[in-house]
């Protein structure tokens with residue numbers, strides 16, 4: 222195996238040794254198969270290709286100071302994948318089949334889990350796709366579930382340094398009663414134009430507003446939104462955002478730090494009252510926001526001191542990472558140790 226420079230990893234794809242697969246045929250899920258091929262063979266009329274019948278997940282494994290590998294909250298991703306499958310009429314994989322597959326693929330690729338000191342992790346990417354040939358728009362009868370893994374560094378190059386985000390009112394990512402709460406590829410395809418435009422203007426990502434009224438904060442392209450005011454952790458309640466496992470965890474940590482958690486609609490104007498704001502997710506962890514520019518109205522909302530993550534973001538980030546890497550006891554039973 223080629224030497225990997227763990228500390229300079231970005232959030233990209235690097236081949237690993239094995240992936241795992243389970244096929245759904247004749248109304249049932251088959252055996253777990255191990256593959257060393259990075260390719261899949263599929264019909265040219267597969268429903269995933271034409272009608273977007275696909276869902277994916279993202280979770281991570283971390284190597285602790287003690288050398289042990291810990292996987293963070295994999296049952297939550299299993300449940301969310303089931304919910305996404307229900308959302309676009311695909312066969313649902315039982316939770317225990319999902320977790321068995323995650324454990325297997327991590328075990329098989331153990332030496333790709335970055336060392337503790339690097340601050341990097343192993344990204345785990347489950348995927349479930351419609352495989353049977355269909356020309357009319359209707360759900361597939363056959364599915365493929367697979368998981369590959371790849372070592373990753375920070376999602377945003379700047380890591381934990383606050384960066385600017387943009388509201389771009391000319392673009393919506395999802396519809397009010399659409400698929401925003403499911404992790405399906407179409408949502409991400411719909412975010413590419415606005416995302417690239419934001420990048421070209423120097424922003425880390427887009428902060429989307431609710432598509433119906435353009436009045437409330439929904440979420441960022443690849444992550445949920447949260448803000449801090451006084452002793453409150455405030456995060457949007459919306460049917461068109463992805464229920465983030467990281468956000469759910471941060472809400473628990475915030476409560477245990479004695480904070481009030483408010484999960485409710487957040488009007489854009491309220492941004493001016495927040496002391497800190499951030500994007501949170503498996504990939505983003507916590508990415509503090511320096512400011513949000515409402516590019517079409519020329520309004521700008523600035524959070525905290527320039528160049529510095531706010532104190533609550535720092536506290537929550539450290540607490541979450543400490544649990545993930547095993548530096549603090551796992552009192553919430555969020556972590557599965559890979560034997």
Ligand SMILES: Cc1ncc(COP(=O)(O)O)c(C=O)c1O
Nearest residue numbers: 443444445463465466467502503
């Ligand atoms: C649109 C979107 N929102 C939020 C998140 C964060 O979710 P999680 O914390 O479960 O990774 C992600 C990443 O998975 C995402 O793609």
